[in-house]
Structures are given as structure tokens and as C-alpha cells.
Amino acid sequence: MQHREELHELLERAGLTVVEDVRPGSLFPPEAGWRIARGIAAPDGTVREGLDAEWWRRLAGADGKFLVAVLGHRIGGNDSWWTRVRYAGRGVPGLTGDPGFVALSLDGQVLLAEVPGEGGPRVTALDRLPERLEEAAAAAGRETEFERAEVWAAVPGRRAWPLHWAEGIGSNPAATDELLIRLLDVEEGFLHGCDRPAVLDAAVAHPDPRVRSSPADTFRPKLTSDQWVRLVRAEPSPSRRLLWAEHACAWGVELPEGLYDDLLAGPSRAQAAELPGLPAHHLPSLAADVDPRVRATVCARWEDLAAPLRARLLADTDDTVRTAALLAHHTGVPMPREVFAAVPAPRRALEQCRLSPELEGELVRDGDAKVRRALAANPALSAHSVAVLAEDPNDDIRSAVALRPDLDEEQRAAVRYDFDPTSMSRTLPWVEDLHGDADAMRRLAVSSHPLIRRSVARARHLPPDVVERLARDEDRAVRLFLAESCDDAPAEMLLEVWRWWDGSFTHPDRPRSHPNFPRTGLLRYAGDPSGRMRRLALDDPESTPADVARLARDPEAEVRRRAAEDTRLSPADAVRLLNDPAAHVRGTAIRNPRLPARVLAGLLHDRDTACEAVANPAIPAPVLHRILAAAAGAMAARR
Numbered sequence: 337m338q339h340r341e342e343l344h345e346l347l348e349r350a351g352l353t354v355v356e357d358v359r360p361g362s363l364f365p366p367e368a369g370w371r372i373a374r375g376i377a378a379p380d381g382t383v384r385e386g387l388d389a390e391w392w393r394r395l396a397g398a399d400g401k402f403l404v405a406v407l408g409h410r411i412g413g414n415d416s417w418w419t420r421v422r423y424a425g426r427g428v429p430g431l432t433g434d435p436g437f438v439a440l441s442l443d444g445q446v447l448l449a450e451v452p453g454e455g456g457p458r459v460t461a462l463d464r465l466p467e468r469l470e471e472a473a474a475a476a477g478r479e480t481e482f483e484r485a486e487v488w489a490a491v492p493g494r495r496a497w498p499l500h501w502a503e504g505i506g507s508n509p510a511a512t513d514e515l516l517i518r519l520l521d522v523e524e525g526f527l528h529g530c531d532r533p534a535v536l537d538a539a540v541a542h543p544d545p546r547v548r549s550s551p552a553d554t555f556r557p558k559l560t561s562d563q564w565v566r567l568v569r570a571e572p573s574p575s576r577r578l579l580w581a582e583h584a585c586a587w588g589v590e591l592p593e594g595l596y597d598d599l600l601a602g603p604s605r606a607q608a609a610e611l612p613g614l615p616a617h618h619l620p621s622l623a624a625d626v627d628p629r630v631r632a633t634v635c636a637r638w639e640d641l642a643a644p645l646r647a648r649l650l651a652d653t654d655d656t657v658r659t660a661a662l663l664a665h666h667t668g669v670p671m672p673r674e675v676f677a678a679v680p681a682p683r684r685a686l687e688q689c690r691l692s693p694e695l696e697g698e699l700v701r702d703g704d705a706k707v708r709r710a711l712a713a714n715p716a717l718s719a720h721s722v723a724v725l726a727e728d729p730n731d732d733i734r735s736a737v738a739l740r741p742d743l744d745e746e747q748r749a750a751v752r753y754d755f756d757p758t759s760m761s762r763t764l765p766w767v768e769d770l771h772g773d774a775d776a777m778r779r780l781a782v783s784s785h786p787l788i789r790r791s792v793a794r795a796r797h798l799p800p801d802v803v804e805r806l807a808r809d810e811d812r813a814v815r816l817f818l819a820e821s822c823d824d825a826p827a828e829m830l831l832e833v834w835r836w837w838d839g840s841f842t843h844p845d846r847p848r849s850h851p852n853f854p855r856t857g858l859l860r861y862a863g864d865p866s867g868r869m870r871r872l873a874l875d876d877p878e879s880t881p882a883d884v885a886r887l888a889r890d891p892e893a894e895v896r897r898r899a900a901e902d903t904r905l906s907p908a909d910a911v912r913l914l915n916d917p918a919a920h921v922r923g924t925a926i927r928n929p930r931l932p933a934r935v936l937a938g939l940l941h942d943r944d945t946a947c948e949a950v951a952n953p954a955i956p957a958p959v960l961h962r963i964l965a966a967a968a969g970a971m972a973a974r975r
Contacts, residue, residue, distance in 0.1 A: 376938035477908030
């Protein structure tokens with residue numbers, strides 16, 4: 337807010353009346369104006385010595401209004417947004433000098449700008465802006481091979497943006513493994529999405545703990561089991577070594593037995609004892625450990641303990657150990673009332689222990705809803721008690737009962753449960769455990785409960801009859817989950833889901849990247865009323881560069897963005913899309929390998945575009961190495 341007020345004060349001092357701050361939309365963007373003002377992809381003959389009153393009159397028009405952005409004012413009405421102003425004077429507004437500005441007429445025809453430069457202010461004045469930009473794009477697109485080689489020979493050579501280059505170069509698909517391994521010493525953020533084995537090998541062996549942790553501490557780690565194990569073994573910090581071991585186990589990695597030995601011998605023995613997959617031969621020594629936390633942890637492996645060890649833990653001198661043993665013991669042996677009354681953590685007993693018939697009968701009718709709610713999830717509850725809770729007056733208790741795995745579908749349908757179809761859904765663990773059971777999937781696919789059908793749809797593979805049923809499910813979340821998770825999802829349903837779903841955080845490329853998604857016959861959607869369907873036309877192998885050129889001029893930004901990523905895009909259209917009103921279209925065009933080298937080199941040296949430009953795969957490998965060297969040197973000098 338303060339920045340916006342400062343901007344408004346500056347404009348008022350320049351003789352301008354602020355009308356409104358204009359949010360980004362369908363207008364020519366300030367970002368493109370700044371780029372032209374700096375001479376990047378700019379029409380010839382735009383630089384002036386100064387701006388006279390005649391240019392300002394042409395800019396403001398009859399009503400004196402125009403759009404302006406001021407350099408450095410990035411919050412509010414800023415140099416990324418336009419501010420609509422009115423100028424009632426007859427001369428030149430007081431905008432010249434620092435900090436720099438770019439102004440646009442309301443009809444988009446006139447652009448005026450002044451930006452600081454190494455040799456003094458650079459002044460730009462353009463009329464017939466759209467027409468002249470088209471001419472400039474066409475001219476840039478006629479770049480020769482000799483001109484490209486000349487441009488790349490001079491890069492980096494100009495003002496560097498080392499931080500932006502370091503942040504973006506790791507996303508360049510043309511970067512070699514050798515370059516990315518060098519990049520590890522400068523910037524490690526790219527590792528969150530990296531799947532190159534050689535680079536990940538180098539990362540997990542890197543001396544910098546930040547580098548080692550980056551590929552592991554991410555949403556979907558791409559480390560192999562062997563890399564996980566090497567990461568754990570190479571970590572000098574005992575606490576972090578255990579942390580990575582826990583992460584590895586969470587991602588299904590089987591740790592070698594010798595690694596368990598090392599972890600249990602360290603200072604985090606109590607936490608290491610909790611690791612899944614711990615070999616059973618360690619349990620006797622852990623059950624006799626001097627640390628009560630370790631002995632309590634062993635109780636979670638009750639079924640793997642011999643009777644003498646169980647008896648010793650039940651008689652342990654530590655209250656925490658005895659409680660853990662007692663709760664584990666009563667998962668199989670009914671817990672009497674007097675034991676329940678003495679348990680210090682009754683909620684755990686309610687949720688997981690087998691209770692005596694008398695105690696269970698009392699608790700399912702307990703006046704405290706929290707007691708009944710905990711019981712509703714207890715897997716050891718008798719059928720009679722489940723039936724009682726299925727008629728509980730509380731919606732949430734009945735809803736918990738409705739999701740129990742021990743109900744048949746007739747019993748489940750009789751429960752009056754509460755379910756919000758718009759709420760976020762998580763796969764039910766007990767359904768997930770049955771994903772490989774075809775008969776169970778057939779039974780559960782016709783469940784009356786949408787969450788159970790949604791959980792079935794998350795299976796990687798399903799019988800054809802189950803797929804056919806779920807593909808017609810009335811709950812569209814079922815169809816969505818089938819599209820995201822099941823490799824057997826049918827093409828027709830995938831196309832239907834595409835009409836309303838464009839990918840999630842967990843499945844960003846589905847349904848379009850699904851192996852069964854249709855790839856032919858999509859060109860018929862080139863003229864579809866829905867922009868989402870028009871986007872598909874360029875996926876058709878029969879589509880042509882002419883189709884790309886047509887969709888690059890589509891009224892919907894998402895369609896233009898799809899054209900902007902196409903490698904058949906003409907160089908001229910790639911340059912033209914740098915001026916698109918939508919930021920994500922401009923960003924995609926910046927990364928298109930069809931951009932002329934002279935334009936791309938300019939984008940590399942512009943603060944606002946350097947990070948995206950360095951990810952363009954058209955940059956030759958030797959140039960990428962020089963850019964990285966320049967970035968590394970500049971960043972090292974700052975430290």
C-alpha cells in the first residue's frame with residue numbers, strides 16, 4: 337500500500353492525475369514495454385533524443401488519458417501493472433529522468449519510454465505500435481545462421497544476472513549432465529525436479545548438506561533405492577542420517593541390514609528403533625534396552641515378540657513402557673473394565689484395543705460423543721456394537737461407521753452417513769490394500785459410498801468391467817481419480833475429463849499425458865467453441881505449422897500458450913508472443929527454441945526475463961557453460 341501511495345505521489349508531482357490502477361488483463365503488458373524501451377526485440381528507429389509536446393499529445397489523445405508504469409514501483413500500481421492517468425497540461429509531463437517510465441496510449445498505438453542506460457537515458461517513441469511490432473517480429477525471424485553464430489559468440493559479454501541465470505539454467509533441457517553437476521556448486525534448487533541419474537549420483541555425494549538434501553526433501557523424490565541408501569550412509573550428522581532413513585522408508589525403500597546396525601548404534605537409537613522393516617533379530621536387545629523409549633517402541637512389534645519378552649514388557653518398571661505393552665497386548669486379548677479404567681491414555685484403547693463384551697456394551701452407549709467417535713474406528717469392535725453406532729444420533733459417528741471395512745455393501749447402504757462430495761478425498765488405506773484383489777475391486781466398485789468408489793479408482797490397474805463401471809460413475813471425482821491413477825482408463829472418458837480438468841498438484845500432467853489419451857482425430861477440435869478443446873488440436877500428428885500459427889492468435893490465453901510451446905512455431909510468431917497480455921504465454925514463448933538468437937540473447941540480459949530465457953534449449957552447450965561460469969564467478973564475488 338505504501339509503495340502505491342509513493343507512486344501516486346510521484347505521478348501527481350509530474351502533473352498527472354491518477355484515475356485507477358489497472359490489473360493485468362488483455363492490454364499490451366508493461367513488461368513488453370520495458371523490453372522494447374531497453375532495445376530488446378524493438379522496431380528500428382524508435383530511439384529519440386527526447387520527447388516533445390507533440391508526442392505527449394499523440395499519447396494522451398483528446399481526453400488526456402493514457403497508461404503509465406514507473407520503474408522500481410513493483411507493488412500496487414507498479415512497473416508490472418499499468419496506472420491510468422490524465423494529463424491536462426499542454427507541455428511535457430515531469431516524468432523525465434530517474435527512475436524511468438513507459439507509457440502507452442489507451443488505443444495501444446503509441447508507446448513512449450525513458451529508461452536509464454550505461455550511456456545515459458534511452459528514450460523511445462513509437463506510433464503504430466502493433467503494426468511496427470509485427471514488422472519487427474518478421475524481420476527478427478529472418479535471422480541467418482551466420483547472424484546466430486555471431487550472436488552466440490558474444491554471449492554472455494554484457495550485463496549479467498548471475499542469480500537469475502543460476503536459478504534457471506538447471507531447467508534447460510539441453511543442459512548436459514556435466515553442466516548440471518557443475519551447477520551443484522552454485523545453485524541446487526533445480527534438483528527438486530531433476531531425474532538424471534548421473535546428476536543425482538553427484539548430488540547425494542556432494543559435500544554441501546544443502547545439495548545432498550535437495551533431491552530427497554521434495555514432494556516426489558526421484559532417487560533410486562541405491563541412491564537413498566548412499567545418501568543415508570554418506571550423511572555425517574546422526575540426526576540427519578536418521579531423517580533420510582525415515583524418508584527412504586516412507587518411499588518404500590528397503591534398507592540393508594547393515595545400515596540398521598549403524599543407525600541403532602548411533603545417538604538416535606530410540607528413533608531408529610521405530611523404522612519399519614527393522615530386522616526381527618534386533619528386537620530382543622531393544623526390549624532389554626536401558627532407554628525406556630526404546631523398550632516402548634518395541635511394543636509396536638508385539639506380534640514379532642516371543643512370550644517371555646512380552647511378559648517382561650508388561651511388567652516393566654517404566655509406566656510408559658507398561659502402557660504401550662498393555663495396549664499392544666489387548667489388541668488380541670479382551671481388555672476388562674478395571675484395566676481400561678487404569679489406562680492413562682483411554683483414547684488409544686478405544687481406537688485399537690479389543691474390549692470385553694461388558695465394557696464394549698457400556699462404551700457404545702456412553703454419553704460422551706468423543707468416546708463413541710473413537711470406538712467407531714476400532715477394528716476389533718463386535719458386529720453388534722457396530723450396528724449400534726450405525727444408528728448413533730451424531731452424523732460424524734455414523735459417517736465413520738459407514739467407512740468400516742467389515743461392513744458388507746448392504747449394511748453400508750443402510751447407514752445414514754454424511755458426505756460432502758466437494759471435500760478433499762484421501763484414499764482409504766484398507767481399500768488401497770485390496771487394489772490387487774480383482775474380486776474385492778468388483779465388490780467395492782458398486783459401493784453406495786462415493787469415497788470407497790473413489791478409493792477403488794486410485795488403483796493402478798483394474799479389471800475391464802470395473803473400469804467400464806467407474807468410467808460411467810455419477811460422481812465425477814471417481815472419473816477424475818480413474819483418469820489420474822488407473823492406467824486402464826478408457827480414451828473416451830479421459831477426453832471427457834479433459835473438458836473440465838487440467839491437472840492437479842499431485843498429477844500435473846493428467847489426463848492429457850495418460851497413455852490411453854487419444855492422439856489422433858484431435859484436429860477436429862481446432863474450431864471448437866471451448867478453448868480447452870482447441871488446445872488439443874496441435875497434439876494431432878496431422879496438425880501443421882499453419883495450425884500452430886492460427887492458434888498462436890487465438891482469443892484465449894491457454895490456447896496461445898499451447899501454441900507458444902510448439903516447436904513448429906515460426907520465429908516471427910515466437911517474437912510476437914513475447915508481447916502477449918498473459919504472463920504465462922510470454923514465459924512459454926521465451927523458452928521456445930524457435931526464438932531468434934539476437935532476441936533470445938537480449939532476453940538473457942534483461943532482469944525480468946533472464947531466468948526463463950536461460951532455460952531455452954536453443955542456447956548452444958558451450959554458451960551455457962560460459963553463462964554458468966559467469967554466474968558462478970559473479971555469485972562467488974558477492975559472498
